[in-house]
Amino acid sequence: MLNSIPIEWYTFGPLILLASNGLIHLLFGVAVYFDARSQDKYPPTGSIFVKPIIWGVATLVGGVFVAAVYWLMHHSTLRKV
Numbered sequence: 001m002l003n004s005i006p007i008e009w010y011t012f013g014p015l016i017l018l019a020s021n022g023l024i025h026l027l028f029g030v031a032v033y034f035d036a037r038s039q040d041k042y043p044p045t046g047s048i049f050v051k052p053i054i055w056g057v058a059t060l061v062g063g064v065f066v067a068a069v070y071w072l073m074h075h076s077t078l079r080k081v
Contacts, residue, residue: 028067029060048073
C-alpha cells in the first residue's frame with residue numbers, strides 16, 4: 001500500500017497543511033484586529049487589556065486559541081458589561 005504512493009506526496013501533504021494553517025492564522029488575525037478596532041469606538045466596552053494591534057498580532061501567532069480567548073473576553077455572556 002505505501003509503495004503505491006509517489007514519494008512527492010510525502011512532502012506535498014505537509015506543505016498543504018502548513019499553508020492552510022498559515023492562512024487560518026492570517027484570517028483570524030485580521031478579523032480579530034478589525035473587530036478590536038471597532039470595539040474601541042464604543043467606550044466603555046473597548047478592547048480589554050491591550051490595543052487592537054496587539055490582539056491581532058497575538059492571534060497571528062496563537063491562532064484559533066487566542067481568537068477564542070478574545071471572543072470570550074469581548075463577546076461572550078461571561079463578560080461583565
